[in-house]
Amino acid sequence: MSFRIDQLPKKKYVVPGNAACAGCGMMIGWKILGMALGEEAVLTIPASCAAVVQGLSPKSGVAMPILNVPFASAAAVATGIAEAYRSLGVKGHAVVWAGDGGTSDIGFATLSGAAERNSNIIYIMYDNEAYMNTGIQRSSSTPLAAWTTTTPMGKRERKKDVALLMAMHGVPYVATASIAYPQDFYRKLKRAAEVEGFKFIHLHTPCPPGWRFDPAKTVEVARLAVETGVWILWEYDHGHFRLNPPSTTYADKAKRRPLIEYLKLQGRFAHVTEEQVKALEEDVEARWRSILALAKAFPQS
Amino acid sequence: MKALVAQKTALTGNYAVAYAVKMAKPHVIAAYPITPQTSIVEKLSEFVERGELNARFVNVESEFAAMSVVYGAAMAGARAFTATSSHGLLYMYEATWWTALSRAPVVMAVVTRTIGPPWNIHVEHNDILVLRDTGWLIAMAETVQEVLDLTIQAFRIAETAVLPTAVGLDGFILSHSTEPVELPPQELVDKFLPPRRPDVPLLLRPGEAVTFGNLPSDNRDHARHKIATVYTAQREAKKIVSQVDEEYGRLTGRRYGGLVEWYKAGDAKNVVVCMGAWCSDAKQAVESLRRRGISIGLMRVRFIRPFPEEEVAKLDQYERVVVYDRDITPLGGVLGTEIKALLSRARVVNIVAGIAGVDFDAQNFYETIQKALDGSYREVEFVV
Ligand SMILES: Cc1ncc(C[n+]2csc(CCOP(=O)(O)OP(=O)(O)O)c2C)c(N)n1
Ligand code: SF4
Numbered sequence: 001m002s003f004r005i006d007q008l009p010k011k012k013y014v015v016p017g018n019a020a021c022a023g024c025g026m027m028i029g030w031k032i033l034g035m036a037l038g039e040e041a042v043l044t045i046p047a048s049c050a051a052v053v054q055g056l057s058p059k060s061g062v063a064m065p066i067l068n069v070p071f072a073s074a075a076a077v078a079t080g081i082a083e084a085y086r087s088l089g090v091k092g093h094a095v096v097w098a099g100d101g102g103t104s105d106i107g108f109a110t111l112s113g114a115a116e117r118n119s120n121i122i123y124i125m126y127d128n129e130a131y132m133n134t135g136i137q138r139s140s141s142t143p144l145a146a147w148t149t150t151t152p153m154g155k156r157e158r159k160k161d162v163a164l165l166m167a168m169h170g171v172p173y174v175a176t177a178s179i180a181y182p183q184d185f186y187r188k189l190k191r192a193a194e195v196e197g198f199k200f201i202h203l204h205t206p207c208p209p210g211w212r213f214d215p216a217k218t219v220e221v222a223r224l225a226v227e228t229g230v231w232i233l234w235e236y237d238h239g240h241f242r243l244n245p246p247s248t249t250y251a252d253k254a255k256r257r258p259l260i261e262y263l264k265l266q267g268r269f270a271h272v273t274e275e276q277v278k279a280l281e282e283d284v285e286a287r288w289r290s291i292l293a294l295a296k297a298f299p300q301s
Numbered sequence: 302m303k304a305l306v307a308q309k310t311a312l313t314g315n316y317a318v319a320y321a322v323k324m325a326k327p328h329v330i331a332a333y334p335i336t337p338q339t340s341i342v343e344k345l346s347e348f349v350e351r352g353e354l355n356a357r358f359v360n361v362e363s364e365f366a367a368m369s370v371v372y373g374a375a376m377a378g379a380r381a382f383t384a385t386s387s388h389g390l391l392y393m394y395e396a397t398w399w400t401a402l403s404r405a406p407v408v409m410a411v412v413t414r415t416i417g418p419p420w421n422i423h424v425e426h427n428d429i430l431v432l433r434d435t436g437w438l439i440a441m442a443e444t445v446q447e448v449l450d451l452t453i454q455a456f457r458i459a460e461t462a463v464l465p466t467a468v469g470l471d472g473f474i475l476s477h478s479t480e481p482v483e484l485p486p487q488e489l490v491d492k493f494l495p496p497r498r499p500d501v502p503l504l505l506r507p508g509e510a511v512t513f514g515n516l517p518s519d520n521r522d523h524a525r526h527k528i529a530t531v532y533t534a535q536r537e538a539k540k541i542v543s544q545v546d547e548e549y550g551r552l553t554g555r556r557y558g559g560l561v562e563w564y565k566a567g568d569a570k571n572v573v574v575c576m577g578a579w580c581s582d583a584k585q586a587v588e589s590l591r592r593r594g595i596s597i598g599l600m601r602v603r604f605i606r607p608f609p610e611e612e613v614a615k616l617d618q619y620e621r622v623v624v625y626d627r628d629i630t631p632l633g634g635v636l637g638t639e640i641k642a643l644l645s646r647a648r649v650v651n652i653v654a655g656i657a658g659v660d661f662d663a664q665n666f667y668e669t670i671q672k673a674l675d676g677s678y679r680e681v682e683f684v685v
Contacts, residue, residue, distance in 0.1 A: 039507060
């Protein structure tokens with residue numbers, strides 16, 4: 001699928017007056033969601049920044065049908081919406097828009113349940129790598145060594161790989177995406193909209209206040225995550241597992257930019273020791289090894 | 302026109318729930334097994350699998366998910382049903398508040414069971430009563446026939462009051478006992494229960510940018526929303542409960558009295574108050590006491606939410622009001638405490654009995670009512 005970003009639908013779903021921080025990566029993702037699913041999406045949003053940035057009811061800074069729901073419940077509520085639409089003959093997509101905490105921690109049981117029973121929903125996890133709404137506490141998706149208010153010395157555990165876990169549920173469609181690569185995310189959303197059953201997209205969304213970087217650099221940080229190999233773009237579609245460009249290039253370690261370029265842009269890694277950088281590099285390597293092994297083990301296209 | 306003939310059969314309380322739900326034609330059912338509720342889920346999944354009920358049956362991984370699924374379904378316009386018990390209801394708790402304050406008219410059967418530890422599958426009422434401040438309407442049935450009728454009524458009540466409604470049936474005592482029941486003809490239920498109005502309270506549809514549940518711009522609006530839901534809508538629901546019961550009575554010949562049922566209380570000096578299946582035992586005791594010349598009647602609470610305030614106020618004309626609770630709070634039982642909020646305390650004896658599944662039969666009622674009347678009990682009396 002090839003297209004130009006300036007040819008995408010012009011209707012704005014993320015409207016002025018929303019309450020997001022300057023440079024919020026999640027909001028960039030949300031705009032792309034609007035371009036891709038627009039009039040078809042009905043959103044379920046658990047407690048998170050996304051619940052807050054809509055602004056204050058009865059108005060909303062996002063012009064989409066939205067049901068805000070308890071923290072752990074999103075995948076199940078969306079299942080209910082999808083089942084109601086099926087029963088009532090309504091056309092549309094039940095979409096979850098949830099943070100990493102709502103997805104990988106408290107909401108993981110409802111998420112895994114929805115995946116296992118192949119509920120017909122599109123679940124998008126926007127990953128700002130901590131609980132930002134409550135003031136930057138660690139989540140299981142926070143990377144190794146990153147500072148948060150509950151990991152003041154840096155997180156000791158590695159980042160939970162939720163997308164891989166979802167692929168291992170054997171659902172129809174799982175993908176990773178980055179707000180620095182809008183065409184890739186757009187295409188994946190369009191693909192998800194075609195597929196019947198459970199779809200999961202893990203979207204990397206840098207957060208300036210939480211990661212401590214200049215709000216002007218959101219896209220640069222997101223892109224560096226891909227170029228250093230920290231964030232890998234891939235797609236699992238009905239048992240076919242493939243890397244997506246530009247990550248295909250970075251399968252070759254020599255082509256990746258040095259990890260330190262990504263780390264030094266962000267205050268949350270300001271304290272890291274050489275040892276921690278090494279550990280992080282090893283973690284990145286380990287992730288590549290498993291992704292490449294999977295790409296080999298599963299058919300490619 | 303074909304004559305509408307009721308079908309006579311025998312069912313357990315749980316199957317009565319399942320048959321009633323089938324006749325109410327929900328779009329979405331989601332439930333998770335827990336003793337003694339399980340046979341409801343099993344029967345309903347059987348109906349769906351066999352094509353006898355055209356609903357989406359969602360197998361969920363927990364009660365929290367069950368409540369969340371039916372909530373989402375109801376907000377998208379569907380008629381939705383779930384069932385649970387005890388720990389399952391506790392596990393749903395957060396979502397039950399969200400459902401009520403969203404005015405999602407889901408119906409839930411609660412097969413009442415003791416809350417642990419230790420694990421105990423027998424009857425108690427503390428579980429269903431955790432819903433009492435959420436905004437849910439809460440009913441308790443006395444017989445298997447009433448379980449069936451009340452479940453059908455509950456859909457009509459929930460959708461008219463625009464509040465979720467719980468139908469309580471006592472674990473094992475009703476859920477697993479077989480009684481003769483009359484199944485109303487489907488045509489009659491169809492007439493009694495029109496299709497759900499999907500736009501009430503609000504309908505989530507693709508392309509229509511309505512937002513529900515984000516932060517309020519004005520906390521006063523939020524406060525008004527809560528008062529309207531928990532206080533005003535509950536008060537309005539009282540009339541709805543009575544009207545629905547009356548209309549159901551006209552159609553089937555079975556009317557239960559609305560919020561409460563009065564039993565031989567008209568000419569009595571004293572009155573017993575209780576709810577649930579053991580009211581049948583209490584009625585037997587009332588009979589025996591009346592035969593021995595003791596002037597006594599009974600008020601059975603069918604709905605504890607909306608609270609039958611006017612009916613409870615009428616209890617002030619009795620010398621003694623003996624309130625039975627199968628649940629415990631630091632002040633006695635829930636019914637006892639709430640009734641005392643409206644009556645002079647001196648009139649009320651609150652007997653907390655039968656908790657943790659302890660047997661309590663007609664003879665126990667007979668003896669304890671006597672003691673309550675002859676003044677040998679304190680204001681709150683625990684009977685084990
Ligand atoms: C049951 C429950 N526990 C805790 C909270 C408080 N809470 C609200 S949002 C949030 C963190 C959200 O983190 P995440 O899902 O990563 O989204 P983000 O805010 O980072 O966008 C927490 C802990 C809650 N709303 N509900
Ligand atoms: S805290 Fe981060 S994720 Fe949340 S709104 Fe601000 S920038 Fe976006």
